[in-house]
Amino acid sequence: MSDQTIADLEKAVKRAKRIASERxxxxxxxVEERLPAAFDEIPGIAAATYDACQAWAQAEARLKAALSAGA
Structure with a gap:
């Protein structure tokens, strides 16, 4: 893999991690500020958090695979 490809994958991992952290x-x-009154928001926020964490894990896996292939 080229250095640019690795750099792009690293950038994607950082972006995905930032988004997962925001979610x-x-x-x-x-949980801290709006429950129990806003309980109906739980499914949407939880799903968005799960999806963002899953995207981060997939980006991390692609980076690790690329680094292993280059070793």
């Missing part, structure tokens, strides 16, 4: 923060804020 986790939203879930935390819901």
């Amino acid at each position: 986790a923060g939203e879930l935390h804020d819901l």
Whole structure:
């Protein structure tokens, strides 16, 4: 793999991690500040958090695979 490809994958991992952290923060804020009144928001925020974490894990796996292939 080229250095540029690795750099692009690293950038994608960082972006996905940032997004996952933001979604986790939203879930935390819901729990800490708005429950139980906003209980109906749980499914949507939880699903968005799960999807963002899954996207991060997939990006991380692609980076690890690329690094292993280049080793």
